[in-house]
Each structure stands twice: as C-alpha cells, then as structure tokens.
Amino acid sequence: xxxxxxxxxxxxxxxxxxxxxxxxxxxxxxxxxxxxxxxxxxxxxxxxxxxxxxxxxxxxxxxxxxxxxxxxxxxxxxxxxxxxxxxxxxxxxxxxxxxxxxxxxxxxxxxxxxxxxxxxxxxxxxxxxxxxxxxxxxxxxxxxxxxxxxxxxxxxxxxxxxxxxxxxxxxxxxxxxxxxxxxxxxxxxxxxxxxxxxxxxxxxxxxxxxxxxxxxxxxxxxxxxxxxxxxxxxxxxxxxxxxxxxxxxxxxxxxxxxxxxxxxxxxxxxxxxxxxxxxxxxxxxxxxxxxxxxxxxxxxxxxxxxxxxxxxxxxxxxxxxxxxxxxxxxxxxxxxxxxxxxxxxxxxxxxxxxxxxxxxxxxxxxxxxxxxxxxxxxxxxxxxxxxxxxxxxxxxxxxxxxxxxx
Amino acid sequence: xxxxxxxxxxxxxxxxxxxxxxxxxxxxxxxxxxxxxxxxxxxxxxxxxxxxxxxxxxxxxxxxxxxxxxxxxxxxxxxxxxxxxxxxxxxxxxxxxxxxxxxxxxxxxxxxxxxxxxxxxxxxxxxxxxxxxxxxxxxxxxxxxxxxxxxxxxxxxxxxxxxxxxxxxxxxxxxxxxxxxxxxxxxxxxxxxxxxxxxxxxxxxxxxxxxxxxxxxxxxxxxxxxxxxxxxxxxxxxxxxxxxxxxxxxxxxxxxxxxxxxxxxxxxxxxxxxxxxxxxxxxxxxxxxxxxxxxxxxxxxxxxxxxxxxxxx
Numbered sequence: 001x002x003x004x005x006x007x008x009x010x011x012x013x014x015x016x017x018x019x020x021x022x023x024x025x026x027x028x029x030x031x032x033x034x035x036x037x038x039x040x041x042x043x044x045x046x047x048x049x050x051x052x053x054x055x056x057x058x059x060x061x062x063x064x065x066x067x068x069x070x071x072x073x074x075x076x077x078x079x080x081x082x083x084x085x086x087x088x089x090x091x092x093x094x095x096x097x098x099x100x101x102x103x104x105x106x107x108x109x110x111x112x113x114x115x116x117x118x119x120x121x122x123x124x125x126x127x128x129x130x131x132x133x134x135x136x137x138x139x140x141x142x143x144x145x146x147x148x149x150x151x152x153x154x155x156x157x158x159x160x161x162x163x164x165x166x167x168x169x170x171x172x173x174x175x176x177x178x179x180x181x182x183x184x185x186x187x188x189x190x191x192x193x194x195x196x197x198x199x200x201x202x203x204x205x206x207x208x209x210x211x212x213x214x215x216x217x218x219x220x221x222x223x224x225x226x227x228x229x230x231x232x233x234x235x236x237x238x239x240x241x242x243x244x245x246x247x248x249x250x251x252x253x254x255x256x257x258x259x260x261x262x263x264x265x266x267x268x269x270x271x272x273x274x275x276x277x278x279x280x281x282x283x284x285x286x287x288x289x290x291x292x293x294x295x296x297x298x299x300x301x302x303x304x305x306x307x308x309x310x311x312x313x314x315x316x317x318x319x320x321x322x323x324x325x326x327x328x329x330x331x332x333x334x335x336x337x338x339x340x341x342x343x344x345x346x347x348x349x350x351x352x353x354x355x356x357x358x359x360x361x362x363x364x365x366x367x368x369x370x371x372x373x374x375x376x377x378x379x380x381x382x383x384x385x386x387x388x389x390x391x392x393x394x395x396x397x398x399x400x401x402x403x404x405x406x
Numbered sequence: 407x408x409x410x411x412x413x414x415x416x417x418x419x420x421x422x423x424x425x426x427x428x429x430x431x432x433x434x435x436x437x438x439x440x441x442x443x444x445x446x447x448x449x450x451x452x453x454x455x456x457x458x459x460x461x462x463x464x465x466x467x468x469x470x471x472x473x474x475x476x477x478x479x480x481x482x483x484x485x486x487x488x489x490x491x492x493x494x495x496x497x498x499x500x501x502x503x504x505x506x507x508x509x510x511x512x513x514x515x516x517x518x519x520x521x522x523x524x525x526x527x528x529x530x531x532x533x534x535x536x537x538x539x540x541x542x543x544x545x546x547x548x549x550x551x552x553x554x555x556x557x558x559x560x561x562x563x564x565x566x567x568x569x570x571x572x573x574x575x576x577x578x579x580x581x582x583x584x585x586x587x588x589x590x591x592x593x594x595x596x597x598x599x600x601x602x603x604x605x606x607x608x609x610x611x612x613x614x615x616x617x618x619x620x621x622x623x624x625x626x627x628x629x630x631x632x633x634x635x636x637x638x639x640x641x642x643x644x645x646x647x648x649x650x651x652x653x654x655x656x657x658x659x660x661x662x663x664x665x666x667x668x669x670x671x672x673x674x675x676x677x678x679x680x681x682x683x684x685x686x687x688x689x690x691x692x693x694x695x696x697x698x699x700x701x702x703x704x705x706x707x708x709x710x711x712x713x714x715x716x717x718x719x
Contacts, residue, residue, distance in 0.1 A: 006513050014502065207497025211558065214464040214491040215514040387466070389495070400428055 004220045004227075011199070011228025016235060025236055029243035051120055053110075054093060056081050058100035065131045072123055089113050096124060102132075174352035175325060181274055181348035182320040186313060189281050189344065192233045193289040193309075197302065199225050200293030200386070209386045218383040223375075226286045233282065234275070241271065273351050273360070280367035281344030284374050285309060291378035294385030295393045295401075305398075316342040320349045328353040338363050340370025377402065416478070417442040417566055417597040418463065423472035425458050432458035433469070434621040440599060440614070442477075445592055447608050447629075448601040449705065450618035456601045457494060459618070460568055464491050476566065487516035490564035494571045494601075496555050498543045504554055505530075505539035508561065515562035522561070529557040533583065549580050556584055560591060567591065568599045573607055585611070605705045617709055624712045633702050636711075639676040640701040641685070644669050645693040657685050669696055 015021055050070075054077040057063040066074045074096070077084060084095040088111055097109040108128060110116055137147060200222075203209040212221055292305040316336060324333045328350045336346035337355075343363050347355070384401035385393070418440040425433040433455045440446045448456050461467045463474060465486060474481040476488070499507055505526065512522035530536050533553055543551055552575050560567060569588070573581045589611070592598050600608045609629075616626035625632065640661060643650075650672050652660040657680050661673040676685055682698075689695060703711070 003514055003516075006510065010510055202499075203497075206500055207493070207495040208499055209497070210466070210493040210495060211491070211497060211511065211555075212514065213466050214489070214493070215486060215511070387461075 003216045004224045007216065007221060007224025008228040008231070011225050012231050015195075015229065015232045021232070021236070025239045025243070028240055029246075032244050051117075052093060053096050053120070053124070054079075054084060054088075055096045055098070056084060057098045059098055059102055061135075062098050062102075062128060062131055066127055069123065072120060085111055094120070098128075177270060177352040178325050178328075178349040179321070181270070181351070182317065182345050185274070185278055185281060185344050185348055186317045188233060188278055189285050189313060192229055192282055193285045195229050195232075196226055196286040197289040197293035198299065199229065200290050200382075201296065201299060201302075204294065204386050204389075205297060207389075213386070218386060219379045222287075222290050222379055222382050226283065226290060226375075229286070230279065230282050233278070237275070237278070270351060274348060276364060277344040277348055277367070280340075280364065280371060284340055284344075284367065284371035285313070287371065287375040287378035291381040291385065291398075294382040295388075295398055297389065297391075301392070305395075312341040313345070316345040320345055324349045328355075334359070338366055340367045343367055380404070414441040414443075416440070417444075417476065418599075419475040419478075420459070420463075421473050421475070423459065423462060423469045423474070425455075425462065425467070426470050431621050433462075435472075436618070436621075436623045437472075438616045438623060438626050440597060442597055443592070443595055444613040445598045445600065445611050447605070447612035447615035447705075448599055448618065449603070449605050449608075449615055449709065451603050454603075454618040455621045456603075456618055457570060460491070460570060460599075460601055463568065464489060487562060488565045490515075490559040490562065490567040492555060492559040492567075492569045492572065494574075496552060496575065498551060498554060498558075500544040501542055503539070504535075504541050504543065504546070507543070508554065508558055511558040512561045515564075517562055525561050525563075526557070529561060533557065533587075548575055549577050552576055553580065553584070556587070560587075560596075564596065566597050566599070568601065570601045571604075572600055572602065574604075605709060609705050615705065617705075617712060619709075619713050625708070629705070632705075632708065636703045636708050637700070639678075639680075639682075640673060641676070641682060642671065642673050642699050642701050643689065643695060644671050644697040645689075645695050646670070647693045650689065650693055654685075654688055657688060673701060 050073060052073050052075055055063055055066065055074050056077060056079065063074070063076055068074060077095075079087070081095070081097050084097075087093065088095045090113075092113045094110060094112045094116065097111070099106065099108070102108070108124070110121065110124065134144065134147075138144065203212070203221075209221070216224075288309050292302055292309070295305060296302050319332075319336060319342075323330075324336065324346055327333055333346065333350060336342045337350050337359070343366065347360070347363055351360075380402045381398050384404055385398075391397075416439050420436060420438050423433050423436045424431070436455070436459065448459070450456055458467070462469050463481075465481065465483065476485045479485075502510075508526045508530075509519070509522045512525060513519060517525065530539065533556075535550075535553060535557075538546065538550065538554070543554070546554070559569070567588070572584070572588070576584060588598060600612065602608055612629050614626070614628050615632065617624045644666070646669055649663070649670060650660075652658075656677065658674040658676045661675050663672045664670070674685065676682065682700075686695070686698065
C-alpha cells in the first residue's frame with residue numbers, strides 16, 4: 001500500500017511539476033474567457049458593416065415607409081434603373097427597384113455585383129410585406145392604433161414537473177451543456193488515457209520497469225500510474241473550474257443570454273456527475289490503454305490495438321450529437337447510458353435534460369463493475385507484456401498472455 | 407556434531423523449479439543452493455534460462471512447479487526488500503533527476519525517506535557522484551548511468567544481491583571500482599549472485615557456481631571442488647636446455663611441446679599413481695626447470711566439455 005502511494009505520488013508530481021501542465025491550466029480558462037468575450041463582442045455589435053441600398057421607388061409609396069436599421073440604410077435615388085445597374089456593377093453597391101404597380105404577388109428587384117447576404121434580403125422582404133399588409137388592413141377599415149394594441153407576443157415558458165414542484169428549464173442551455181460535456185469527456189478520456197499509455201511505453205523502453213517490478217507487483221505499478229494520472233486530470237479540472245469561474249466574474253458575462261441561461265441549470269449537480277463519469281470512464285479506459293502500452297515497444301505500434309478502444313467512444317460521440325441529444329429519454333439512449341463503455345458520454349448528454357436517480361445509480365454501478373473488469377483484464381496482459389521486449393505482438397499473443405497463470 | 411566445520415547456513419535454496427512458456431520450457435527441474443555470504447556464479451550461454459530463474463527469485467514471475475526458499479523461509483513478498491537486483495537491461499527514468507530517482511527507488515525497497523536520503527548521500531560520496539544529484543539521467547554518460555543503477559541496487563543494504571551481467575557497459579576503471587564495492591559488500595555479509603555468459607569475467611571471484619544450459623542445470627558446486635574433479639594430473643613446464651624427449655614413458659606422456667622465445671615449454675600428463683615430485687626429480691636431471699604449473703581447465707573449458715557431452719549424448 002505504501003509503495004502504491006509512492007508510485008501515485010511520483011506519477012502525480014512528475015506531471016504536475018511540468019511546465020506544460022501549468023501552461024494548459026492557465027491557457028484553457030484564458031481561451032474560454034477570450035471566446036466568451038469575443039462572442040459577447042460580436043453579438044453586441046452585430047458586425048460593424050453598414051450596407052447602403054439605393055432605392056428606386058416607381059410607386060413613391062414605399063420609400064417614405066422603409067425604416068433604416070443598424071446595419072441597413074435606404075437611400076433614395078433619382079437615377080434610372082438601367083443607369084443604377086451600371087453603377088452597381090462598378091462600385092458594388094446595392095440597388096433596390098420597386099415597380100410602379102406592385103401587387104401582392106409581384107416582385108421587387110435587388111441588384112448588386114455581389115451576392116446579397118441573407119439578412120438584407122430578409123429585412124427588405126419583411127419590411128415591404130409589412131407595409132403592404134398594413135395598407136390592406138387600413139383599406140379594409142381597421143384602425144392602425146387598434147392593430148398595434150392587439151399585436152400578440154407569446155413565447156413558450158417551459159416548466160418541468162418534478163418532485164420539488166415546477167421547475168423552470170431552458171432547453172437551449174441544456175443542449176449547450178450536453179454538447180460541452182460530451183466533447184469534454186470524449187477529449188479527456190483520450191488525453192489522459194494516452195498519457196497512461198505513453199507512461200507505460202516509456203517505462204518499458206527505458207527498461208526501468210524491471211527494476212520497479214523487482215520492488216512492487218506489476219499491478220501496483222499499473223494502478224499507481226492510473227491513479228496518479230487520474231489525479232492530475234482532476235487537479236486540472238478543478239483549477240479550470242475555479243479559474244473559469246473567476247474569469248466569468250471578471251468579464252461580467254451576465255449580459256450574455258447563453259450564460260445567464262446557465263443559471264436555470266443546477267451547475268453543482270452537473271459538475272459532480274461530470275466528475276463521477278470522467279473518473280469512472282477514465283479508470284475503465286486507462287486500464288485498457290495501459291494494456292496496449294505494455295504490449296508494444298513504441299508508440300507507432302499502438303495503432304492496431306487502439307481501434308477497439310476508440311470504436312465505442314467514437315460511436316457514442318457521434319450518437320450523442322445525432323440522436324441522444326434529441327431523444328434523451330428513448331430506449332436506445334437509456335441503454336447507451338447504462339453500458340459502461342458508452343455511459344460516460346451518453347449519460348452526460350442526458351443529464352442536463354433530467355435523469356431519474358435510479359438510472360443514475362444503476363449506470364454508475366455498472367461503470368464501477370466495468371472498470372473493475374477492464375482493470376482485471378488489463379493487469380493480466382500488462383504483467384506479461386511489460387517484460388516482452390522486441391517482439392511484435394498480435395491479438396493472439398495478448399490472449400495467450402491473458403491466460404498465463406501467475 | 408563432532409565435525410569441526412560448522413554447517414554454513416543456506417541463503418537461497420531452489421527446488422525442482424519448472425517454468426513453462428507457451429511453446430518453450432525456460433527452466434526444467436532446476437535445483438540449487440547458495441550458501442550464506444558466498445559469491446555465487448550463475449553461468450551459462452544466452453538464453454539458457456538464467457534470467458528466467460532470476461525473475462522467479464525476484465518474484466517478478468512465479469514458477470509453474472517447485473519452490474524457492476530464502477533463509478529457510480518459503481519465498482514471500484517480505485523478501486522483496488531483502489534482495490537487490492541489477493537487471494541485465496539497465497534502465498532509469500530519463501527525465502528524472504538522479505537524486506530524486508535514487509530516493510524513489512530506495513523508498514520502493516522499503517526505506518523511509520530519511521534513511522533513503524542518508525544512504526544516498528553515503529553512496530554518492532563514496533562513488534564521487536555528489537555533483538550529479540540534480541542532473542537528469544539523459545545528461546549522463548552510459549558509465550555514469552551504470553553507477554547510479556548500481557547504487558539503486560544496493561542502497562537498501564540487501565542480504566542477497568543479484569547482478570545480471572554485472573560488468574557489461576562499464577569501462578575498465580569503473581568496472582574495477584564496482585567490483586571492489588561488491589567485494590566489500592560481500593565481506594560485510596551480503597550474499598552475491600553473478601549471472602553471466604562471460605564466465606571468465608567472474609571466475610576469479612566466485613566461491614561456487616552453477617552451470618545452466620538449455621533450461622537445465624548441468625553442473626554445480628564449489629568452484630574449487632569442480633575444478634579439482636577436472637584435474638587430470640597434467641602439468642605445464644617451462645625450461646631451458648635440451649628438448650625434453652618423451653623417453654620416460656613410464657612416468658608421463660607428452661601432450662604438447664613447443665619453443666618459446668628464450669625457453670621451451672612442455673605439457674605432460676602424468677601416468678596414474680605417479681607423483682609430481684617423482685616426475686620432477688627425473689626432469690631436473692635432464693633440463694633446467696624455470697617454472698611448473700598444474701594445468702586445470704577453466705570454467706569455460708569445463709562448460710564446453712559438459713555441454714558437448716550432453717549434446718552428443
């Protein structure tokens with residue numbers, strides 16, 4: 001036990017003391033802060049470009065009623081349409097032509113040397129249709145003041161029925177968190193799993209492994225490495241969460257609709273479940289990564305063994321975005337969030353939409369059983385693999401190692 | 407017991423060990439004993455099964471059959487801290503500082519941090535390595551790395567030190583330094599096992615040996631006894647004067663004869679029952695004797711003799 005602790009300590013400290021760890025820890029929240037800042041900036045200004053549209057209104061009816069917006073300005077012009085077209089070809093400006101007799105089905109023309117952005121055509125269509133509709137309503141004898149008054153403005157406020165009563169939820173925020181959690185778990189399982197694998201390969205190629213396992217059991221070495229690196233991951237997370245929290249305090253992101261929507265989500269609950277699934281998934285997969293590392297002599301040989309490890313993760317990752325996020329409570333989503341190999345990602349996608357407690361406990365129980373199983377399998381391969389030098393190993397070889405007695 | 411010799415206690419006893427890998431039997435019913443405080447040579451060509459046996463003693467792998475006893479106790483995890491092992495494939499963490507690394511390895515062998523620090527300082531001073539403490543392994547030469555590895559092997563003051571190919575990779579000066587350290591540890595009571603295929607490199611050092619060939623033990627015992635049993639009453643004589651003729655055939659037969667730069671040399675095998683003094687008396691009358699040495703086969707020669715016998719059988 002004391003020896004395992006020594007190994008954990010070395011694995012942890014040797015990584016945390018590295019400059020790259022410090023860099024990652026500081027850089028990621030800074031990036032996060034920078035990204036939110038950029039998003040805030042862009043949504044507030046909506047882009048600086050102002051588009052001018054020259055209007056030739058043969059009817060004379062629309063021009064006075066067209067309203068300028070922040071990014072769109074209408075300018076009257078006395079030119080003929082043909083002259084205006086020629087000019088537009090040269091200076092790239094927009095020309096809007098409204099014919100004299102304009103019925104409900106007729107078309108106005110917008111010409112320009114380049115393609116008109118969607119927001120410009122939408123805006124112009126909306127305005128002209130509104131002007132026409134108002135005109136027709138007036139002609140039908142409806143008072144504009146009355147019309148303004150009765151304009152309804154209904155939006156959906158979605159409330160979930162829970163044991164604690166009605167709960168206000170925001171599906172958009174749930175989506176956002178689902179996506180973020182799935183991506184984060186997926187990336188982290190690979191980053192830290194690969195670190196375990198590289199650590200094993202390093203010990204094997206530098207031949208120190210034989211010195212170490214003449215002092216401790218191979219299982220202790222493997223476990224110590226897995227736990228040590230897992231703690232590095234946890235440390236990094238906690239630092240990120242803390243730093244990101246501080247970062248959001250500084251940048252005052254309350255103004256952002258997306259982040260203020262986060263307030264309707266139980267952040268603490270999600271954080272705890274995230275850590276649980278990260279840890280469980282990490283323990284499950286890193287044991288397999290360790291077994292792969294023990295079976296090879298260098299990193300390029302790992303490819304053939306990586307496929308079966310990558311497959312369930314990639315599958316769930318794709319399922320997460322194409323299916324689970326839209327059907328979080330379907331049977332398929334349920335099973336994906338129960339199977340230990342897929343549950344870390346699948347369950348994290350479901351959680352923001354609400355998951356019954358019993359499912360959560362069952363899934364975590366399976367996950368724990370899963371990583372005990374993979375650790376057992378991996379340890380049997382590992383103990384033989386680390387002493388096999390210069391041998392190209394195959395799946396058959398791995399099976400043979402697994403079946404060796406003691 | 408009336409006998410004047412106290413029985414030497416056994417440090418390591420190996421009984422009928424069998425180790426089978428899928429399609430290869432690495433050890434086939436191997437038994438041997440290593441006395442406490444001796445220097446033992448585990449000899450044999452590459453691939454004979456030496457490393458497999460050492461790994462079993464170090465509890466890196468377990469035997470399929472047979473048992474191992476240390477100090478009369480069946481091998482158990484507590485013994486790990488009493489053994490120091492220098493594997494043939496040397497290895498250290500390349501990016502870790504030497505001092506830190508030595509402390510780590512010492513603690514893995516059960517020393518407390520304070521003990522580890524104190525012993526590291528002792529050894530670093532003894533082998534003049536103090537200035538390396540903060541250096542990384544990748545910044546050291548091969549020979550320097552070997553020294554660090556040796557310190558890591560003996561730092562916990564093991565009762566049993568197992569050195570696999572101990573002198574490979576050392577330059578002659580460092581090899582001498584390490585050899586003297588090993589002898590000193592032996593004098594202080596440690597039992598040493600040398601495992602090597604270069605038999606001549608340890609022949610002078612060993613009290614006892616075991617020869618392993620093709621997974622089987624072919625010979626073991628005290629080096630002196632083994633060599634005595636291979637004595638063939640053959641002598642090499644260097645002399646001046648007339649060439650010795652094979653005329654006294656009742657005393658000896660000539661194995662070979664040749665001229666050296668200033669002297670001549672003759673190798674004689676004495677007839678059964680003929681004492682060396684009898685032969686010498688005759689020879690003194692015919693030549694001026696400069697030197698007489700008994701021809702005893704080296705371990706290497708004994709080994710080849712043994713192996714040929716087995717392979718031809």
